Amino acid sequence: MQKGIKFRIYPNKEQQNIIHQTLGCCRLIYNKGLAMRNEAYEKGDKVGYSQTSAMLTGLKKSDDFAFLKVVDSIALQQSLRDLDRGFVNFFQKRASHPTFKxxxxxxxxxxxxxxxDNIRIAGKYLKLPKLGYVKARQSMEIGKIHA
Incomplete structure (x- = not known):
């Protein structure tokens, strides 16, 4: 059984900046993927996760989008997976059409x-990718975080 657990984190200023940058990059990738899928749909083409993932790889190689290398790459891929899940739910009549963020x-x-093991708990700290150790408060004790 998989279980999601929420933590309250207390990042310092530098970590806050990285979090805000990650949020912005995830939003940018999601919106670019949505625009790409909408344009392809108007032309009659079919675009899936693999095409949007290739778009992300191309953007990361470009000099204009070099800032995408600074943030967590898994978070960017997950935003494209969320977009794909949104379209699956839309086509199965479980949700409305995905909107821009x-x-x-x-x-x-x-x-x-x-x-x-890039995410782990160390005392009162939570280690997160690209952020390092962030002070956290747990509502309940958990053992080891598994993949």
Whole structure:
């Protein structure tokens, strides 16, 4: 059984800047992927996760989008997976068409995956990719975080 656990974190200023940058990059990638899929749909083409993932790789190689290398790459891939899941739900009539993400929405979040023990708990700190150790408060004790 998989279980999601939320933590309250207390990042310092530098970590806050990286978090805000990650949120912005995830939003940018999601919106670019959505625009790409909408344009392809108007032309009659079919675009899936693999094409949007290739778009992300191309953007990361470009000099104009070099800032994408600074943030957690798994978080960027997860935003494209979320977009793909949104389209699956739309075509199965479980949800409305995915909409563009706004900077002014109160609920902003990003997801990442534990690969190679890159997320772990060390005392009162939570180690996160690209952020390092962030002070955290746990609502309940958990053992080891598995992939």
């Amino acid at each position: 706004s900077k002014h929405n109160r609920h902003q979040s990003y997801r990442t995956i534990n690969q190679g």
